Amino acid sequence: KASLPVAQIDHIMNGYSLVYLYQKTGNVRYKEMMDQLYTFICNYCKEYKENLPYRRSHPTHVYVDGLGMVVPFLCRYGNVFGVKDAVALGQHLLLEFLEKGMDEGTGLPYHGYDLKTGTKYGIIGWGRAIGWLLLSMADSIEYMENGEEKERIVSAYQKLSKNSFNYFSPNGYFTWQLPAKEGP
Numbered sequence: 071k072a073s074l075p076v077a078q079i080d081h082i083m084n085g086y087s088l089v090y091l092y093q094k095t096g097n098v099r100y101k102e103m104m105d106q107l108y109t110f111i112c113n114y115c116k117e118y119k120e121n122l123p124y125r126r127s128h129p130t131h132v133y134v135d136g137l138g139m140v141v142p143f144l145c146r147y148g149n150v151f152g153v154k155d156a157v158a159l160g161q162h163l164l165l166e167f168l169e170k171g172m173d174e175g176t177g178l179p180y181h182g183y184d185l186k187t188g189t190k191y192g193i194i195g196w197g198r199a200i201g202w203l204l205l206s207m208a209d210s211i212e213y214m215e216n217g218e219e220k221e222r223i224v225s226a227y228q229k230l231s232k233n234s235f236n237y238f239s240p241n242g243y244f245t246w247q248l249p250a251k252e253g254p
Contacts, residue, residue, distance in 0.1 A: 074103045076110045079122065079136050085143035086209070089150055104147055106155060111140055113220045115159060121185055122163050131191065132186070133182035137167055138202035142209035149213035160210055161219045168226050178248060179203050195248035200234055 079251065085107040094101035115122060122140060124133040141160040148156030171183045173194045181192025181199045192199065207227040214220040238247035245251060 071102055074106055076107060076211055078126075079114065079124065079140055081112070081162075082107050082111055082143050083139040086146060089143070089146045093150065103152075104143075105115060107143065108147055108153070109134075111144065111161070111223060118185075120159070123185070124182070126209065130185040130187075132167065132171070132185060133191070134171060134199045134202045134206075137163060137206035141206040145210035145213035149217075151168060154215075156212055158175055158213055161214060161223065164210070164223055165219060168222070171191065177229060179230075193247050195237070197246050197248060200230065204230060204234075211215075236243060
């Protein structure tokens, strides 16, 4: 039986490629590894009451990086293998971040937030955070069933994409922190 060493949520990112490989080859070893990843993430999220802390060492810290590493896998895996709970979990994780991890004034994400206090972490509009959030939505939306939750995610994706373009620098690039127009 195929096996992967899975110790933290970063490892789930490998699952997205495994779905593709399975679809191309039908090799059951890929399916076994994906099932292992899915079981890991289900147990992990259950342990944290349907949330996705980035590290067990900080069980109340949710960072947007985790969404980009986990949600696309959950949604694609769920769609390919008819596991509706996987897609539902992916949607839930996205909606939680969109509710708790965004800056109301700019419409840009923070790097993360604290589950207990609601404190938002990191800078507003960190370029990598925006990338992880857009990636998690873009690579997941097509696998979601139509409905109110999907529409909220699609709307958030469109809003964040449009809003991000307001921060292009004159040379056509983004700065590392989008609102810092004079930074590198």
